[in-house]
Amino acid sequence: MVNQNFTTSIEPSCWLQRHSSLIPHSGPILDIAAGSGRHTQYLLDKGHVVISIDKDVSRLARIKSSRLFIARVDLETPKPWPFKNGAFAAIIVTNYLHRPLLPQIINGLAVGGLLVYETFANGNEKFGKPTNPDYLLKAGELIQLTLGHLHILAYEDLTVDQPRPAQIQRIVASRPTLHE
Ligand SMILES: C[S@@+](CC[C@H](N)C(=O)[O-])C[C@H]1O[C@@H](n2cnc3c(N)ncnc32)[C@H](O)[C@@H]1O
Numbered sequence: 001m002v003n004q005n006f007t008t009s010i011e012p013s014c015w016l017q018r019h020s021s022l023i024p025h026s027g028p029i030l031d032i033a034a035g036s037g038r039h040t041q042y043l044l045d046k047g048h049v050v051i052s053i054d055k056d057v058s059r060l061a062r063i064k065s066s067r068l069f070i071a072r073v074d075l076e077t078p079k080p081w082p083f084k085n086g087a088f089a090a091i092i093v094t095n096y097l098h099r100p101l102l103p104q105i106i107n108g109l110a111v112g113g114l115l116v117y118e119t120f121a122n123g124n125e126k127f128g129k130p131t132n133p134d135y136l137l138k139a140g141e142l143i144q145l146t147l148g149h150l151h152i153l154a155y156e157d158l159t160v161d162q163p164r165p166a167q168i169q170r171i172v173a174s175r176p177t178l179h180e
Pocket of ligand 1: 009032033034035036037038039053054055056073074075076077093094095096
């Protein structure tokens with residue numbers, strides 16, 4: 001797989017900021033492909049326990065918190081997923097896509113847990129990287145992913161100008177409780 005080190009903002013994603021109040025404080029949050037840790041830091045500041053994984057954890061080391069657990073994981077190896085089903089109160093994925101992981105991400109959510117996913121989509125080619133279809137969501141792909149598993153709370157498929165022009169899809173969805 002080609003390295004997915006696309007340029008990202010240092011500010012937390014506005015999508016995460018808009019929906020972070022929905023994240024339960026009932027368990028840890030998994031920040032997948034956490035990069036510089038902009039979301040790790042943001043969620044720690046909100047009092048959460050955060051597990052941050054990336055194949056390159058060098059930029060996470062600057063973050064100091066007793067509520068942070070960092071793991072170096074190459075998510076694109078045959079058996080990359082070291083977590084139990086239902087382990088997380090939320091899973092955050094931004095600017096990263098590796099399709100074989102998607103079922104494990106869904107299964108990783110506890111009942112009531114929240115998925116916050118935001119990444120580049122088809123059409124981004126005209127703005128710059130990523131241009132590889134492996135890293136670009138297809139039309140409706142996040143909705144298809146969650147159907148029958150999660151309750152969709154918010155979804156957007158749009159062109160954004162900030163932090164730079166890009167075509168993105170983003171979703172917030174929760175694992176329903178048994179009586180929902
Ligand atoms: C564009 S950055 C996004 C970082 C962060 N999610 C954000 O939005 O600020 C993509 C991240 O994916 C990580 N990554 C790429 N391939 C990976 C792999 N095979 N396993 C784990 N992490 C990977 C990179 O190291 C990088 O930190």
